[in-house]
Amino acid sequence: MSTDKMSVKVNVDLQKERQKCNFNIQEVTFIFDGGKEQTLQRKKIEDIALNSGASIDSIPEECLGLKERYDNAVRKSCIYSRIVKNEILEITGLEALGNPVLRRTADAFFKEISPFMLHLGMFVPTIIGQCTEEQQAKWLPRALEMQIIGAYAQTELGHGTFIRGLETTATYDPETEEFVLHSPTLTSYKWWAGGLGNTANHCIVVAQLYTKGQCHGTHPFIVPIRDMETHEPFPGVKVGDVGVRMGFNTADNGFLSFNHYRIPRENMMMKNAKVLKDGTYVKVARHEKLTYGTMVFVRVTLVKEAAINLAKAATIAVRYSAVRRQSQPKPDAPEPQIIDYPTQQHKLFICIATAHALQITGDWLWRTFKDVLADMRGGNTDSLPELHALSSCLKAISTSDSAAYIEQCRFACGGHGYMLSSNLPLIYSFVTATRTYEGDYTVLLLQTARFLVKAWEQVEAGKSVTPTVSYLTLAATKEKVLWNDFAEGIIRSFQAVAARKISACAETIKRHMKTGICYEDAWQLTTVRLVSAAESHCRSVICQTYWNEITRLTASCSTNVKIVMEQLATLYLIYWALERSGDLLRYSTISEKDLNRLQERYEELLALIRPNAVGLVDAFDFRDEILRSTLGAYDGRVYERLMEEALKSPLNDGPVQASFHKYIKPLTKGKL
Numbered sequence: 001m002s003t004d005k006m007s008v009k010v011n012v013d014l015q016k017e018r019q020k021c022n023f024n025i026q027e028v029t030f031i032f033d034g035g036k037e038q039t040l041q042r043k044k045i046e047d048i049a050l051n052s053g054a055s056i057d058s059i060p061e062e063c064l065g066l067k068e069r070y071d072n073a074v075r076k077s078c079i080y081s082r083i084v085k086n087e088i089l090e091i092t093g094l095e096a097l098g099n100p101v102l103r104r105t106a107d108a109f110f111k112e113i114s115p116f117m118l119h120l121g122m123f124v125p126t127i128i129g130q131c132t133e134e135q136q137a138k139w140l141p142r143a144l145e146m147q148i149i150g151a152y153a154q155t156e157l158g159h160g161t162f163i164r165g166l167e168t169t170a171t172y173d174p175e176t177e178e179f180v181l182h183s184p185t186l187t188s189y190k191w192w193a194g195g196l197g198n199t200a201n202h203c204i205v206v207a208q209l210y211t212k213g214q215c216h217g218t219h220p221f222i223v224p225i226r227d228m229e230t231h232e233p234f235p236g237v238k239v240g241d242v243g244v245r246m247g248f249n250t251a252d253n254g255f256l257s258f259n260h261y262r263i264p265r266e267n268m269m270m271k272n273a274k275v276l277k278d279g280t281y282v283k284v285a286r287h288e289k290l291t292y293g294t295m296v297f298v299r300v301t302l303v304k305e306a307a308i309n310l311a312k313a314a315t316i317a318v319r320y321s322a323v324r325r326q327s328q329p330k331p332d333a334p335e336p337q338i339i340d341y342p343t344q345q346h347k348l349f350i351c352i353a354t355a356h357a358l359q360i361t362g363d364w365l366w367r368t369f370k371d372v373l374a375d376m377r378g379g380n381t382d383s384l385p386e387l388h389a390l391s392s393c394l395k396a397i398s399t400s401d402s403a404a405y406i407e408q409c410r411f412a413c414g415g416h417g418y419m420l421s422s423n424l425p426l427i428y429s430f431v432t433a434t435r436t437y438e439g440d441y442t443v444l445l446l447q448t449a450r451f452l453v454k455a456w457e458q459v460e461a462g463k464s465v466t467p468t469v470s471y472l473t474l475a476a477t478k479e480k481v482l483w484n485d486f487a488e489g490i491i492r493s494f495q496a497v498a499a500r501k502i503s504a505c506a507e508t509i510k511r512h513m514k515t516g517i518c519y520e521d522a523w524q525l526t527t528v529r530l531v532s533a534a535e536s537h538c539r540s541v542i543c544q545t546y547w548n549e550i551t552r553l554t555a556s557c558s559t560n561v562k563i564v565m566e567q568l569a570t571l572y573l574i575y576w577a578l579e580r581s582g583d584l585l586r587y588s589t590i591s592e593k594d595l596n597r598l599q600e601r602y603e604e605l606l607a608l609i610r611p612n613a614v615g616l617v618d619a620f621d622f623r624d625e626i627l628r629s630t631l632g633a634y635d636g637r638v639y640e641r642l643m644e645e646a647l648k649s650p651l652n653d654g655p656v657q658a659s660f661h662k663y664i665k666p667l668t669k670g671k672l
């Protein structure tokens with residue numbers, strides 16, 4: 001427990017909730033963090049970063065103007081970066097880039113987003129993933145020392161999804177051994193890159209590479225864009241801010257264009273392809289899509305990002321629901337805590353369960369990613385398509401589920417949830433963007449669908465398939481899967497649903513083609529079902545991973561921890577079985593009676609989890625400085641904090657605002 005939790009007076013209802021909790025909270029914290037060592041490391045990092053007090057704002061961030069907010073974010077980014085560089089990276093090493101602890105800690109500094117986030121989040125990982133060793137030796141130390149600050153500019157005004165359609169050109173000039181960067185149209189302007197608008201002095205630019213008159217497709221380049229002394233953009237570079245956004249307003253998303261701007265040949269990131277001095281293009285990589293590596297890396301990390309943000313929202317909403325009392329369902333009885341309403345439990349407990357499901361699946365995906373990376377270092381890229389399919393659908397579903405449930409947490413907090421000081425709107429505005437960036441939801445599910453249809457064709461041809469789709473072999477029999485309501489039965493039924501949807505898509509494509517249309521058109525006509533099939537596949541992967549891993553992780557835990565963790569995982573499986581009852585009725589032998597039993601079991605689980613609800617969110621172990629919420633603080637002083645924050649508003653700086661004298665008074669006196 002951190003010091004702030006020990007010394008404060010805690011709301012009586014929350015105190016009672018904590019007395020009711022029947023399991024060892026710390027054991028669950030260890031599970032959520034991925035082990036005791038990880039918890040200890042996280043706490044150490046939080047202590048280092050937060051005990052300085054540097055994260056504290058005198059005026060709430062949301063009350064500042066746009067420029068002041070950016071200025072404040074840069075100030076705090078510099079302090080946080082110094083701490084990361086001097087103290088945190090020493091503890092974590094570069095593993096920190098794939099570990100949400102840095103982001104989690106950063107939340108204490110930035111209620112919105114750091115303009116430096118993309119420096120560590122994408123600029124540094126791209127140097128590691130796309131540069132030769134020689135290039136890394138040049139750029140990496142400078143980037144880690146924060147001597148240079150970078151952004152990642154891939155998306156353009158005209159194209160984000162379709163990378164092959166990017167228009168920025170990098171044309172090699174063998175006379176000077178330079179690349180000439182150029183933005184030929186308005187739609188070729190780079191757009192959206194975080195940290196680019198005013199902060200970065202370097203930028204990774206993804207451009208179409210031309211040499212000897214031939215285009216070789218998109219490649220990444222490191223581009224100095226601003227003078228290191230004056231910070232003025234170099235001649236030939238036009239850069240600025242993209243304008244006010246739904247969130248991310250301190251993240252400095254920018255635009256960038258080039259007018260025949262020259263960079264040295266060595267600034268092409270040459271791990272996967274090279275251009276020799278004479279302009280000869282040499283392909284190094286064994287897989288065409290290795291230049292997309294940073295995107296795969298970020299998609300993998302976003303699964304845990306989705307989990308952590310949902311855990312934050314659930315903590316706020318559950319604690320608030322224990323403090324808040326409303327209505328009088330029984331005459332003469334006191335107003336109940338809103339958490340006692342089963343409908344409130346239905347809104348909230350799935351959020352707790354989903355945070356665990358995504359965290360565990362995110363850990364598993366991270367391990368898979370590292371295994372594939374190790375294979376690729378040995379020259380074997382066989383597992384890359386499966387990793388791309390997995391990271392695509394898990395990024396899509398985790399960010400989409402997380403955003404939807406964070407919004408549900410806001411609904412669960414009624415009017416006060418709408419206050420920026422609850423932090424729920426800001427968490428939502430951040431997470432809903434993750435559904436779009438780094439690959440839009442639908443687009444990524446269609447990438448997974450492409451892999452699934454190919455896997456199905458392999459199965460039909462009697463060939464073997466990769467592990468995450470091996471269930472297709474079992475389901476190929478076309479028999480309806482026999483329903484049983486044990487966890488394994490639910491998982492097998494989800495797999496059957498996925499398999500049947502995938503095979504139906506493959507058949508539909510063939511049927512369309514028999515009418516004489518081409519494969520691409522037949523594919524388009526099937527995309528609504530393909531997205532649904534990819535979603536079902538992803539759901540079955542999450543359910544199976546969550547169930548298997550929670551069983552493994554709790555094997556040596558105390559009995560009550562095992563019980564409550566199993567209750568949550570079962571709740572997750574049943575929740576989705578009920579949500580997808582139409583699919584189950586269509587593709588398994590489930591009956592109405594079975595569904596009724598599941599519904600009853602679901603409601604029993606809500607009641608069983610109820611006494612442990614506050615303990616479960618306490619186990620996420622968010623310090624108040626990170627939660628930054630009037631509704632969710634550990635002490636539950638909800639109303640006091642709401643009042644305190646209200647009084648900090650600049651609109652409360654005096655009893656009469658200047659606008660009264662300027663406008664209202666003249667209006668009321670008939671002088672306007």
Ligand SMILES: CCCCCCCCCC/C=C\CCCCCC(=O)SCCNC(=O)CCNC(=O)[C@H](O)C(C)(C)COP(=O)(O)OP(=O)(O)OC[C@H]1O[C@@H](n2cnc3c(N)ncnc32)[C@H](O)[C@@H]1OP(=O)(O)O
Binds near residue numbers: 103117292439
């Ligand atoms: C101070 C705080 C510190 C914090 C530190 C850390 C914090 C970290 C948290 C957050 C981090 C960062 C925030 C991120 C901000 C946002 C950044 C961005 O958004 S950057 C821009 C991202 N852009 C995209 O994601 C674009 C999406 N589009 C694509 O990926 C592709 O265009 C496409 C996959 C949709 C299509 O590509 P295309 O080339 O057209 O390919 P085809 O569809 O024709 O497929 C051909 C073939 O290739 C396979 N493929 C495609 N992609 C990949 C891949 N990535 N890897 C492997 N294989 C791939 C595809 O499956 C096809 O295979 P076949 O065998 O032919 O079927």
Ligand SMILES: Cc1cc2nc3c(=O)[nH]c(=O)nc-3n(C[C@H](O)[C@H](O)[C@H](O)COP(=O)(O)OP(=O)(O)OC[C@H]3O[C@@H](n4cnc5c(N)ncnc54)[C@H](O)[C@@H]3O)c2cc1C
Binds near residue numbers: 158
């Ligand atoms: C907050 C934020 C931060 C960002 N940061 C960065 C950054 O740092 N660097 C960077 O380079 N980019 C960044 N981006 C850009 C981001 O990666 C793109 O916006 C994202 O990849 C989606 O591309 P798009 O905007 O072109 O959407 P579009 O592709 O235009 O999508 C619009 C709609 O069309 C649909 N659609 C598109 N193609 C297909 C298809 N083939 N089949 C079916 N439907 C389709 C989509 O599903 C969507 O509904 C950021 C974006 C945001 C919002």
